Amino acid sequence: MNEMSNKWIGKRTIRPDGxxxxxxxxxxxxxxxxxxxxxxxxxRSPHAHAIIKSIDTSKAExxxxxxxxxxxxxxxxxxxDTPYPLGIQDMRWMCRNVMARERALWHGHxxxxxxxxxxxxxxxxxxxxxxxxxxxxxxxxxxxxxxDDAPILHPWMExxxxxxxxxxxxxxxxxxxxxxxAEADVIVEGEFxxxxxxxxxxxxxxxxVSTAADGKMTIWSSSxxxxxxxxxxxxxxxIPQSDIRAIPAEIGGGFGGKTIIYxxxxxxxxxxxxxxxxxxxxxxxxxxxxxxxxxxxxSKIKIGAKKDGSITAIEGLYWLQAGGLPGxxxxxxVGCALAPYDIPNGHTFGYDVVCNRSKxxxxxxxxxPIGAFGVECLLDELAEKLEMDPLDLRLKNAAQEGTKAxxxxxxxxxxxVESLEAAKAxxxxxxxxxxxxxQGRGVASGFWFNAGGESSAQVNIxxxxxxxxTTGHPDIGGSRAGIANICAELLxxxxxRVSVLIGDTATIGFSNLTGGSRVLFASSMVVTESTRxxxxxxxxxxxxxxxxxxDAVIWEDGEARPAGDNAGxxxxxxxxxxxxxxxxxxxxxxxxxxxxxxxxxxGFGTHICDVEVDTELGIVRVLRYTVLMDVGRAIHPAYVEGxxxxxxxxxxxxxxxxxxxxxxxxxxxxxxxLDYRMPVASDLPxxxxxxxxxxxxxxxxxxxxxxxxxxxPGLSAVRNAVYDALGIRFNxxxxxxxxxxxxxxxxxxxxx
Amino acid sequence: xxxxxxxxxxxxxPEEFLCDPAETxxxxxxxRLGLTGAKEGCATGDCGACSITLDGTLVCSCLMxxxxxxxxxxxxxxxxxxxxxxxxxxQKFLEMAALQCGICTPGxxxxxxxLLEENPDPTETEVRFWLAGNxxxxxxxxxxxRAVMDTAAEMREAAQ
Numbered sequence: 001m002n003e004m005s006n007k008w009i010g011k012r013t014i015r016p017d018g019x020x021x022x023x024x025x026x027x028x029x030x031x032x033x034x035x036x037x038x039x040x041x042x043x044r045s046p047h048a049h050a051i052i053k054s055i056d057t058s059k060a061e062x063x064x065x066x067x068x069x070x071x072x073x074x075x076x077x078x079x080x081d082t083p084y085p086l087g088i089q090d091m092r093w094m095c096r097n098v099m100a101r102e103r104a105l106w107h108g109h110x111x112x113x114x115x116x117x118x119x120x121x122x123x124x125x126x127x128x129x130x131x132x133x134x135x136x137x138x139x140x141x142x143x144x145x146x147x148d149d150a151p152i153l154h155p156w157m158e159x160x161x162x163x164x165x166x167x168x169x170x171x172x173x174x175x176x177x178x179x180x181x182a183e184a185d186v187i188v189e190g191e192f193x194x195x196x197x198x199x200x201x202x203x204x205x206x207x208x209v210s211t212a213a214d215g216k217m218t219i220w221s222s223s224x225x226x227x228x229x230x231x232x233x234x235x236x237x238x239i240p241q242s243d244i245r246a247i248p249a250e251i252g253g254g255f256g257g258k259t260i261i262y263x264x265x266x267x268x269x270x271x272x273x274x275x276x277x278x279x280x281x282x283x284x285x286x287x288x289x290x291x292x293x294x295x296x297x298x299s300k301i302k303i304g305a306k307k308d309g310s311i312t313a314i315e316g317l318y319w320l321q322a323g324g325l326p327g328x329x330x331x332x333x334v335g336c337a338l339a340p341y342d343i344p345n346g347h348t349f350g351y352d353v354v355c356n357r358s359k360x361x362x363x364x365x366x367x368x369p370i371g372a373f374g375v376e377c378l379l380d381e382l383a384e385k386l387e388m389d390p391l392d393l394r395l396k397n398a399a400q401e402g403t404k405a406x407x408x409x410x411x412x413x414x415x416x417v418e419s420l421e422a423a424k425a426x427x428x429x430x431x432x433x434x435x436x437x438x439q440g441r442g443v444a445s446g447f448w449f450n451a452g453g454e455s456s457a458q459v460n461i462x463x464x465x466x467x468x469x470t471t472g473h474p475d476i477g478g479s480r481a482g483i484a485n486i487c488a489e490l491l492x493x494x495x496x497r498v499s500v501l502i503g504d505t506a507t508i509g510f511s512n513l514t515g516g517s518r519v520l521f522a523s524s525m526v527v528t529e530s531t532r533x534x535x536x537x538x539x540x541x542x543x544x545x546x547x548x549x550x551d552a553v554i555w556e557d558g559e560a561r562p563a564g565d566n567a568g569x570x571x572x573x574x575x576x577x578x579x580x581x582x583x584x585x586x587x588x589x590x591x592x593x594x595x596x597x598x599x600x601x602x603g604f605g606t607h608i609c610d611v612e613v614d615t616e617l618g619i620v621r622v623l624r625y626t627v628l629m630d631v632g633r634a635i636h637p638a639y640v641e642g643x644x645x646x647x648x649x650x651x652x653x654x655x656x657x658x659x660x661x662x663x664x665x666x667x668x669x670x671x672x673x674l675d676y677r678m679p680v681a682s683d684l685p686x687x688x689x690x691x692x693x694x695x696x697x698x699x700x701x702x703x704x705x706x707x708x709x710x711x712x713p714g715l716s717a718v719r720n721a722v723y724d725a726l727g728i729r730f731n732x733x734x735x736x737x738x739x740x741x742x743x744x745x746x747x748x749x750x751x752x
Numbered sequence: 753x754x755x756x757x758x759x760x761x762x763x764x765x766p767e768e769f770l771c772d773p774a775e776t777x778x779x780x781x782x783x784r785l786g787l788t789g790a791k792e793g794c795a796t797g798d799c800g801a802c803s804i805t806l807d808g809t810l811v812c813s814c815l816m817x818x819x820x821x822x823x824x825x826x827x828x829x830x831x832x833x834x835x836x837x838x839x840x841x842x843q844k845f846l847e848m849a850a851l852q853c854g855i856c857t858p859g860x861x862x863x864x865x866x867l868l869e870e871n872p873d874p875t876e877t878e879v880r881f882w883l884a885g886n887x888x889x890x891x892x893x894x895x896x897x898r899a900v901m902d903t904a905a906e907m908r909e910a911a912q
Contacts, residue, residue: 012847012849014846014847015846015849017854018845018846018851019838019846021851021854021857022838022842022845022846022851022854022857022858022861023789023829023830023832023833023838023842024787024788024789024790024828024829024830024832024858025789026854027788028788028791028855030782030788030791030792031782031788033783033786199889200887200889201853201855201889202791202793202799202801202853202855202856202887202888202889203791203793203853203855204792204793250853250854250855251853252791252793252853252854252855252856253852253853253855253889253890254853255889281792283795284793284794284795284796284798284799476852476853476890477852477853477890478849478852636849638848638849638895639849639852641849641894641895642849642852642890642891642892642895645891645892645894645895646852646889646890646891646892647892648892649891649892649893650889650892672794672796672798673793673794673796673798673799673887674796674798678887678889679892679893680883680884680885680886680887680893681879681880681881681883681884681886681888681893681896681897682877682880682881682883682884683884684880684892684893684894686894686897686898687892687894
């Protein structure tokens, strides 16, 4: 497609769902109600680790206003010795995540749930449920869980033939790292930790479930995949998928955290038992105690290089916290850590470690920021030792087309080098810093796999000649606008004539999760294919009307035209005219496409961060921030920028302030937005973006994926900037005021 | 416990409702009056997603008892547009892509409108601190701040 001739692709159109969202009309998960609706609440474990010996719900059931109670006995058990994968999840852990079975594995783990006439009655009933616990010692941190005398969370779990909290490992190897280190002139190494951080979506998990007398069930909930909601609810309740209709509400943020479910199967059972529609919504405190953050981690990284900066070997060992059930994002850590570099020898190895925290869920490029953190920090140190510019060091070793990555693939065309070159040339990188004020600058790079997978779309022409596009992916960040841009471009019609809807599980074909930076990549492929089919139908219709060969008709600027003089002289037929005459030959105009899409290629980005440290208060303030990234093709640049800006700010939060504080009983002490400190507007500068477009040759519009890469480099870019400002290498996140002050105190003491 | 009868004004229209003494304004708006534009993000006054105005003053409706609405004027996101004529802030948020998921958007719009009524010519720093009580996890705030600044400039120009 000729870029210059594009009318809609690359334009900052107004999103199809925009007016609903600025007027309060958009219906999010908790916004739907039904006549006769009752409320569900969850009873949660008061212990971080305990055997559940018995549950007596009789007093709760007897309370006036209580309509149904659910316990683990109502949820389908998936035995621990039989893997049952569903996407990247395993139903063995999902069934124990939605409702504790043998043990309560974290403080806040769901134990039972009640549906009653009001939330207050449901809460009162929860308090009447009698649970007998045998409290066990708990392990919160990785080192607690790996200690010789650590409490073992799962008696059946073994590692190297011994009971262990290590649930699994994953490694990647290229070449021989020992030989690589032997060749090195310089070696840098270090140990790093990152803390578990929550996705921080502003909308708590919520759902409404209604069950008819014939067993047909409708679920309204906000998730990153209505088909995931249907499949998991079906598996966990035993209700056939064909009896469940999952309707995707507008989703108030997910960032990976809504790729699994918590409430839907509980509400489904409660609704079925009570015969009433049941609404459930988590409080913020429940979100923080019981829904999945991403892993905390520790890592040991070692890098060897020649004097000229060429890296001879990198080794990275990682331990990632899974929470109470297996499934830390080890793949992202060990797979993405070295991905930006063309190195002869590399080895990454990761452990999945269970501990008494809520089970992790995906968080934007799951594991990748953890993998990148230590590597990007040490590259900063290496550059200093070699007296090289840190961007030059990365350029010297940058992966490019044809590079064989440590995690396996040989790279196709991609724009990592371009992101480094753009960073070097950027005004930001050349701007002076005020060194009298503890200002510093840091850079870092990052990678994410991106993803293809299953998508479905239907494109229908209305009788009045407009277009309705239905896809199957919840739209979190403006993907409907991108789809409308593409469809309007292909049809050659005004953008405002295209409506884009997200179908439910009964109205559109299977579509995998909104996640992995896959939505615009995959859905635009099926929308493009469907639109092309529609155009073919329109041309055939015009051919019939003109009585010429369909191949002699072309589609241009929203109308059918004879392909040339030889085809005959006919006035063009517009979309409206053809739509109104559809029944003359063939009938309604529409086409669907269902694909397992492939060809999503990885994404790379580089960040530049300037900070100033308030040395009296220990506060690190970000002064300037620039995100540079190859996005393949920016179909809607404003929402591409939005992904880059939002990801960077999540990284700033992770680097500077966000962490869970646990008390000695293994209970989260800061389960609120006041005490779990996410960035607010006054913490930040504008976030500059630099979009690089090296179109993905395997995608009809060149899309590569943009959502996740922008989080990956940020932790290290901030940390490297703080080093530049203070001369202190912080290897443990977050760089919160107490930690910064403590480190400065140590530095002063050492100096005295 | 007996319910309380409250007579109030919502978005310029007289309104009456019955509520429990402990019920918040947010719960009444959402669960009794069907005005679900105000969202519950935290219920502790930390996220601003439930922002409304009480006699023109910005408040978190999750921290206000519904009974306190008696005799006062409530403004919600549902009353911000004049029919199909969007408020300049709403229009600018759309044009500048100042929203992604949209859950925080009603709160930001109500808060930004209250800001511009008090200070039609805010600096970037003033906008950032005024909106520091509204959390957004998607945008990094950049486009929101720009949209508010641009709207303020346009409204000042229009007022001349």
